[in-house]
Amino acid sequence: ASFGFTDVPLAEKQGLVDDVFHKVAERYDVMNDVMSGGLHRVWKDAMIARLAPPRTSRKPFRVLDMAGGTGDIAFRIVERSEGNARVTVSDINGSMLGVGRTRAEKRGLLANLEFVEANAEELPFESGSFDAYTIAFGIRNVPRIEKALAEAYRVLRPGGRFLCLEFSAVDVPVLDRIYDAWSFRVIPPMGRLIAGDAEPYQYLVESIRKFPTQERFADMIRRAGFSKVDYTNMTGGIAALHSGWKI
Numbered sequence: 001a002s003f004g005f006t007d008v009p010l011a012e013k014q015g016l017v018d019d020v021f022h023k024v025a026e027r028y029d030v031m032n033d034v035m036s037g038g039l040h041r042v043w044k045d046a047m048i049a050r051l052a053p054p055r056t057s058r059k060p061f062r063v064l065d066m067a068g069g070t071g072d073i074a075f076r077i078v079e080r081s082e083g084n085a086r087v088t089v090s091d092i093n094g095s096m097l098g099v100g101r102t103r104a105e106k107r108g109l110l111a112n113l114e115f116v117e118a119n120a121e122e123l124p125f126e127s128g129s130f131d132a133y134t135i136a137f138g139i140r141n142v143p144r145i146e147k148a149l150a151e152a153y154r155v156l157r158p159g160g161r162f163l164c165l166e167f168s169a170v171d172v173p174v175l176d177r178i179y180d181a182w183s184f185r186v187i188p189p190m191g192r193l194i195a196g197d198a199e200p201y202q203y204l205v206e207s208i209r210k211f212p213t214q215e216r217f218a219d220m221i222r223r224a225g226f227s228k229v230d231y232t233n234m235t236g237g238i239a240a241l242h243s244g245w246k247i
């Protein structure tokens with residue numbers, strides 16, 4: 001099934017994506033739990049464990065959390081580093097960042113965070129300015145993935161780490177069937193019920209289907225210049241964590 005997002009020209013995709021996230025910003029966190037049955041928390045925790053931000057270092061550990069939305073990844077990094085990390089939460093969408101800032105304030109994490117509205121394809125940061133670049137469930141929304149990867153490479157320092165968590169291709173028999181049914185039959189109606197609108201969730205399901213497989217995405221990361229690129233499947237490939245280094 002197609003809901004109209006599949007064949008939009010590249011130039012129009014960003015506008016549609018922005019509409020979706022402006023619409024869902026306030027309910028985004030609740031919907032994440034409902035739609036993934038809480039699994040997104042497990043995947044995000046695994047991503048932070050892999051990053052293992054240092055708890056002490058001569059200078060603060062600088063992270064750019066791109067498409068950082070309402071701050072889930074950034075908060076985890078600050079907490080796990082016991083305050084040693086300085087995280088720039090960057091997103092193209094001011095509504096998502098606004099929700100993130102309010103949450104950060106409530107948790108007392110503002111001192112370690114900054115919020116910057118920016119497009120992943122064209123970053124307003126100097127080259128070599130971060131120790132790590134993280135992006136969780138963000139890159140499939142970016143129209144020109146190659147440009148975002150090139151920018152990630154540019155803003156990392158030599159020795160810096162790239163980590164990307166994204167929905168991926170399920171490679172387990174039976175689970176793939178269950179996942180399909182969940183995606184096409186459960187998620188959009190549930191979106192209508194809880195958020196009053198099914199369209200953003202139809203977009204969600206479609207964008208996941210269109211995203212390159214684990215291997216193809218790993219190749220794109222290599223082509224952007226990264227070394228030692230690998231990936232780990234999570235929950236049978238429903239999500240995958242890709243890693244690379246700028247050497």
Ligand code: SAM
Nearest residue numbers: 021067068069091092093096119120136138141
């Ligand atoms: N990282 C957060 C998380 O894991 O909960 C938020 C993920 S949310 C599914 C996707 C985010 O990507 C949205 O906040 C959206 O605004 C952002 N986004 C979409 N296109 C973008 C772009 N070109 N540059 C930066 N952020 C973008």
